[in-house]
Amino acid sequence: MAPKAEVRPRPLPRPLMVEAITSCVETPFGEALRLLKLDVLGTDDSPIPITGYYTPCTHPKVSGSLRLSPESLVPPSANSFGSRNYCPVPGTLINTNNIRGFQNLDVEYLLREEAKKILHDIMSGKIEEGPSLLLRFLVISFADLKNWKIYYSVAFPSLVFKSEMTLLSLRSASLVLSQEKAKSLSKSLKEWRSSNETTVLPFFWVDMSSDSSIVIRQLKDWKDCQDSGQKLLFGFYDNGYRQDYPGWALRNYIAFLSLRWKMEKVQFLCYRERGSEPDLEKSLIGEASFPPPHGWDDSDYVPAAIGWEGEKPGDGRKEKKLKEINLESMSPERRDEEHQLLHLKLMGWRQFPVDLKKLSSFRCLLLGAGTLGCEVSRLLMTWGVRKLTVVDGGHVSMSDVLKQSLYVDKDCGVPRATAIVPHLKERCPAVDVEAIQMEIPTPGNPVSTSVLDDCERLQTLVASSNVVFLLTDTWESRWFPTLLCANENKMAITAALGYDSYFAMRHGAGPGTVAEGSDMVAAMSKLSAEDVLGRQRLGCYFCNDVIAPVDSVSNRTLDQQCTVTRPGLASIASGHAADLFTRLLNHPDGIHAPGDIAGTNSEGPSGLLPHQIRGSVSQYNLLTLMGYSSSSCIACSNAVVREYRSRGLDFVMQVINEPTYLEDLTGLTELMKSADYSRVEWVDEADDDEEFADM
Amino acid sequence: MGGSSVCDGTLSLDEFNASAKALVTKWSGIDVDNALPDWEWRPCRKMGVPSETEGFVALEGVYRIGAGSQSEESDDDPVPDDVVEHDTWVQSSRDNVHLYDFHIVYSFSYKVPVLYFQGLQSGGQLLTLDEIKKDLPSHSLQLLNESKWTFITREEHPHLSRPWFTLHPCGTSDWMKLLLHKLGDKDRSLQYLSAWLSVVGQAVGLKIPLKLYCNS
Numbered sequence: 001m002a003p004k005a006e007v008r009p010r011p012l013p014r015p016l017m018v019e020a021i022t023s024c025v026e027t028p029f030g031e032a033l034r035l036l037k038l039d040v041l042g043t044d045d046s047p048i049p050i051t052g053y054y055t056p057c058t059h060p061k062v063s064g065s066l067r068l069s070p071e072s073l074v075p076p077s078a079n080s081f082g083s084r085n086y087c088p089v090p091g092t093l094i095n096t097n098n099i100r101g102f103q104n105l106d107v108e109y110l111l112r113e114e115a116k117k118i119l120h121d122i123m124s125g126k127i128e129e130g131p132s133l134l135l136r137f138l139v140i141s142f143a144d145l146k147n148w149k150i151y152y153s154v155a156f157p158s159l160v161f162k163s164e165m166t167l168l169s170l171r172s173a174s175l176v177l178s179q180e181k182a183k184s185l186s187k188s189l190k191e192w193r194s195s196n197e198t199t200v201l202p203f204f205w206v207d208m209s210s211d212s213s214i215v216i217r218q219l220k221d222w223k224d225c226q227d228s229g230q231k232l233l234f235g236f237y238d239n240g241y242r243q244d245y246p247g248w249a250l251r252n253y254i255a256f257l258s259l260r261w262k263m264e265k266v267q268f269l270c271y272r273e274r275g276s277e278p279d280l281e282k283s284l285i286g287e288a289s290f291p292p293p294h295g296w297d298d299s300d301y302v303p304a305a306i307g308w309e310g311e312k313p314g315d316g317r318k319e320k321k322l323k324e325i326n327l328e329s330m331s332p333e334r335r336d337e338e339h340q341l342l343h344l345k346l347m348g349w350r351q352f353p354v355d356l357k358k359l360s361s362f363r364c365l366l367l368g369a370g371t372l373g374c375e376v377s378r379l380l381m382t383w384g385v386r387k388l389t390v391v392d393g394g395h396v397s398m399s400d401v402l403k404q405s406l407y408v409d410k411d412c413g414v415p416r417a418t419a420i421v422p423h424l425k426e427r428c429p430a431v432d433v434e435a436i437q438m439e440i441p442t443p444g445n446p447v448s449t450s451v452l453d454d455c456e457r458l459q460t461l462v463a464s465s466n467v468v469f470l471l472t473d474t475w476e477s478r479w480f481p482t483l484l485c486a487n488e489n490k491m492a493i494t495a496a497l498g499y500d501s502y503f504a505m506r507h508g509a510g511p512g513t514v515a516e517g518s519d520m521v522a523a524m525s526k527l528s529a530e531d532v533l534g535r536q537r538l539g540c541y542f543c544n545d546v547i548a549p550v551d552s553v554s555n556r557t558l559d560q561q562c563t564v565t566r567p568g569l570a571s572i573a574s575g576h577a578a579d580l581f582t583r584l585l586n587h588p589d590g591i592h593a594p595g596d597i598a599g600t601n602s603e604g605p606s607g608l609l610p611h612q613i614r615g616s617v618s619q620y621n622l623l624t625l626m627g628y629s630s631s632s633c634i635a636c637s638n639a640v641v642r643e644y645r646s647r648g649l650d651f652v653m654q655v656i657n658e659p660t661y662l663e664d665l666t667g668l669t670e671l672m673k674s675a676d677y678s679r680v681e682w683v684d685e686a687d688d689d690e691e692f693a694d695m
Numbered sequence: 696m697g698g699s700s701v702c703d704g705t706l707s708l709d710e711f712n713a714s715a716k717a718l719v720t721k722w723s724g725i726d727v728d729n730a731l732p733d734w735e736w737r738p739c740r741k742m743g744v745p746s747e748t749e750g751f752v753a754l755e756g757v758y759r760i761g762a763g764s765q766s767e768e769s770d771d772d773p774v775p776d777d778v779v780e781h782d783t784w785v786q787s788s789r790d791n792v793h794l795y796d797f798h799i800v801y802s803f804s805y806k807v808p809v810l811y812f813q814g815l816q817s818g819g820q821l822l823t824l825d826e827i828k829k830d831l832p833s834h835s836l837q838l839l840n841e842s843k844w845t846f847i848t849r850e851e852h853p854h855l856s857r858p859w860f861t862l863h864p865c866g867t868s869d870w871m872k873l874l875l876h877k878l879g880d881k882d883r884s885l886q887y888l889s890a891w892l893s894v895v896g897q898a899v900g901l902k903i904p905l906k907l908y909c910n911s
């Protein structure tokens with residue numbers, strides 16, 4: 001048992017020296033801290049309570065350490081984890097917002113503040129109830145989110161007595177105790193360690209008075225036996241393995257015994273194990289004396305303290321080595337995904353409340369994968385959307401490659417629905433894309449054989465999505481999806497382009513809601529101009545255009561058919577559409593949110609939430625508009641929705657085959673006769689919309 | 696407990712739980728002389744509340760000294776003691792110490808136990824697979840290289856939802872079937888984990904005392 005050739009302790013009696021405790025800050029703790037910072041703390045850098053896990057030494061040649069694992073960050077009130085080798089110990093974490101803040105921390109002051117807490121706990125009697133408070137620790141850190149690193153330092157505050165603690169003796173417990181006593185102590189320690197209640201208590205006292213059996217008692221039982229002046233051992237879980245030094249915990253224990261129990265000389269037991277058994281050969285029994293310190297009972301007294309880990313003797317805090325956790329290896333896939341969301345999380349810290357959970361769980365249905373579809377899908381992913389369904393019936397042509405930002409030369413001739421998938425995945429590996437090659441059933445278009453199937457498919461797709469983006473390049477192809485969204489009360493966002501004007505809007509809520517199950521009739525009677533919140537419904541894309549959808553392509557000249565638009569317009573409109581969607585998502589009323597008008601409405605946390613945005617690049621105009629649902633709208637009016645609900649796809653097929661049917665149904669035929677409406681192209685209409693601006 | 700399913704080398708969840716508790720008891724009852732701690736039953740926590748039925752067995756805080764050296768324990772090769780001395784404390788070096796945690800988790804898809812483990816440097820940094828392999832005794836490496844069933848992958852720990860190393864469970868039921876043939880019928884499911892561990896432990900350098908697997 002003689003110590004090896006090394007630093008040899010001075011002869012006894014000598015000043016009490018202990019073996020320093022070390023921290024084991026697991027990489028997964030760093031990962032958990034990183035996520036906590038990103039997702040919960042934001043810029044909040046106030047101290048948070050954490051839990052460390054302490055253990056007596058279990059190995060003949062290695063000291064135990066204080067472990068910090070991901071569980072350490074679970075708030076102590078909700079953290080029930082603890083076991084024999086994971087004695088929970090309270091700690092404080094100060095995570096600064098930047099490296100300068102970290103470097104500027106007054107570490108000596110912080111250490112003394114923690115020491116003061118320990119002193120208070122000793123004086124107030126809290127230690128008796130929770131002995132592990134004597135092991136209180138402090139972590140300061142800076143989470144460098146962009147570089148996947150955590151810088152940290154750990155301190156184990158230990159009170160410094162002005163007068164010295166003197167070590168009078170120190171020997172292996174097996175040499176101090178008789179065989180019989182050793183056996184009895186061993187047995188009691190085993191019981192202590194196998195009881196769930198006591199095994200997590202690192203400080204205890206041993207009553208050696210009786211010859212027959214040795215009893216181990218909790219600190220809180222001290223009062224009962226105070227006057228019995230027999231042989232006592234003050235035991236603690238000693239994380240150290242060394243035979244020539246007791247472990248770190250002894251210092252604060254002695255401080256407690258001196259200040260609280262007014263002792264000046266004690267026998268102590270450094271409890272150590274081998275495997276999971278008490279090891280009395282390795283455990284030490286020693287004696288220490290310590291004259292009482294003065295002035296410590298003063299409630300404002302701030303004790304001197306030591307305890308920064310890694311502090312080299314002599315040169316103090318200046319040279320303290322910063323520790324570092326490198327998180328790059330944690331999980332490459334998750335890291336990539338997090339990199340991609342970092343800008344949003346950082347946005348969320350300061351200005352814009354981005355609900356990433358909602359965004360990533362929302363399935364977005366994009367109808368059209370052309371110029372608008374490419375832009376919108378890309379932007380939605382940038383916003384954190386991770387579930388996309390893309391529907392398109394066309395193929396990539398040479399002229400598309402330049403205008404439709406996702407496609408490349410080799411995609412020519414490939415269906416857009418096939419070509420777009422790898423391009424989205426390349427940009428965002430975490431995205432879940434479903435792409436369907438299909439034409440949108442459209443009133444007035446030549447009827448293909450599959451149109452009924454397509455209608456059913458679209459019904460299912462709309463029903464299973466959370467939001468629908470209408471991005472096709474004809475006006476009438478948006479009719480059926482608009483009706484479906486109105487019927488399902490589904491969020492719908494429209495973007496459309498003119499020659500030099502653009503348009504983006506969110507559709508209003510549907511008329512009432514579809515009742516669950518059999519209550520269809522009752523639900524229909526509820527259809528009204530109000531939505532379920534009792535507000536007047538906002539309009540849909542068709543509410544503004546009081547004509548029925550007919551084939552808008554076949555009667556046009558080539559430049560009209562090709563939908564010539566100024567370059568850049570699609571990007572602007574798509575940007576507005578995606579942005580409108582995220583604002584809508586953040587609004588507490590969601591689809592029922594009233595339409596804001598710039599200049600007249602006050603801003604919410606995510607800015608204004610307009611109903612419609614119309615802009616023109618030639619005049620640099622940007623208008624926010626609001627319009628209520630029209631009672632004669634061919635897509636969202638009560639009459640049309642009621643007809644769809646009662647006749648289903650029969651009705652839809654009839655509209656597709658004879659578009660004027662809608663005009664009769666909604667009374668438009670009458671209206672048009674009386675008002676002598678001329679046919680208006682939707683793309684041109686954006687120029688003269690002053691009547692909307694007043695609303 | 697019907698021992699029937701055990702005959703094909705698999706375990707039900709109930710049998711796993713019973714066998715795990717048997718392992719914990721048996722392990723703490725025998726003298727493990729190489730300073731291994733005890734296996735502990737860890738109930739899963741859902742919202743902080745320990746589960747009644749689901750859990751895993753954990754052997755944590757297993758030290759390996761002298762990183763990189765293949766010889767496990769030679770008494771004349773202790774931790775290099777570059778002790779730093781201060782007037783109130785000393786600091787022992789832990790530079791060559793690695794810390795391992797082992798978990799035995801029930802796999803619902805394979806219906807067999809699966810070993811998960813992680814290695815840490817003494818300061819807490821996770822060890823890579825290459826670093827772990829340097830810690831393994833040569834017979835473990837040989838086993839890992841030669842045997843078809845023992846390959847190490849990094850997978851999400853089912854109860855901790857973060858990646859741990861694991862020994863892939865495919866093939867487990869096949870060799871367990873052979874191993875369990877030797878045992879009496881009524882002991883099979885209780886002895887399952889002890890028998891399994893005596894094989895799997897070798898692959899990751901865990902010294903399993905012979906007594907664990909021997910009867911009575």
Ligand SMILES: [Zn+2]
Nearest residue numbers: 540543633636
């Ligand atoms: Zn409408």
